[in-house]
Amino acid sequence: MTRILIAEDDPSALRLLTKFLTAKGYETLTAADGREALHAFLTHEPDLVLLDVQMPHMDGWSVLREIRSMSSVPVIMLTIRNSTDDKVRGLTEGADDYVTKPFDLKEIDARIQAVLRRARAQTGGAVIAVGPLVVDDEAKEVRLNGRPVALSPKEYELLRLLASRPGRVFSTQEILQAVWPERVHEGSAEDVKKYIYFLRSKLGDDRDGNGLIQTVRGFGYKLVAD
Structure with missing residues (x-):
């Protein structure tokens, strides 16, 4: 299950995003200020971060710099500002996308899916080995x-x-979003x-699902080394 960290100091916006993304099948983590956001990132290792720019204790720019110093996890900035300079700053400092408030929830979902697809595509070309299974993404070959x-x-x-x-x-x-996005x-x-x-x-x-692909009832599927 894709884990999303939502860092937002506006309680109503935080509740709205959490409820919407949970209903979409994402696992959500929340933080109400920059320090909480950085702690949650280090503790829970999310797959994507929705990061508000204006937060107490530590603003979004500072959190973004800390994240980029250690990880390439996708980050989407959230802000009330709509200036070109702010957008350029966000993208220059390592954000993957930039959404201005008030935002449309369908747009948020679409941008999350697009950023996650790009992130997965960038990891392509690798050879992945899981136990006796080898997936060669460059050659598009699988060996067991x-x-x-x-x-x-x-x-x-x-x-x-x-894999x-x-x-x-x-x-x-999550599988539908990744394999059948169209x-x-x-x-x-x-x-x-x-x-x-x-x-x-x-x-x-x-x-019975004994082998490489296992069913986790009520949650989904995982691949394990046999």
């Missing part, structure tokens, strides 16, 4: 115990997603279940 495994494009994308974070649980909604609102849990079944069949996992 040294033997090639033939996968369809969607099967490959799903397996690459799971990108071994042991991490990916929710059904029809995320039309897709269903049945699509994900079907392709999980296809992958398990090709990887030699049994019907």
Whole structure:
């Protein structure tokens, strides 16, 4: 499940974003000032940060600099300012996107999905090894115990997603967003279940989910070293 840290000092905006993103299937963490935001980032290692610029104790620019000194995790800045200088500053200092208030929740969701897709694409080209499984993203090849495994494009994308974070649980909604972004609102849990079944069949996992791909009931799926 994608973990998002929301750093926002306006209680109503914080509640609104938390409720909306939780309903969208994200795991949410919250912080009401810059110090809390940095502590939450270091403690919980979120996958994306929504970062308000104007916060007490430590402003968003300072938090962004601290994050960038140690991580390339995606950061979207939130601010009431709409000047070009502020946008340029945010992007120059390492923000991935910039949203001005008042914002539309659908726009926030779309920007989050776009930033996460870019972040995942930038990690492409690597060779990922999980136990006996090797995913070569540059060659678009999969090997299990040294033997090639033939996968369809969607099967490959799903397996690459799971292999990108071994042991991490990916929710059904998160899988739909990553593998079927063009029809995320039309897709269903049945699509994900079907392709999980296809992958398990090709990887030699049994019907009970014993093997590389495991079901975490009520949460989603994860890839583990067999």
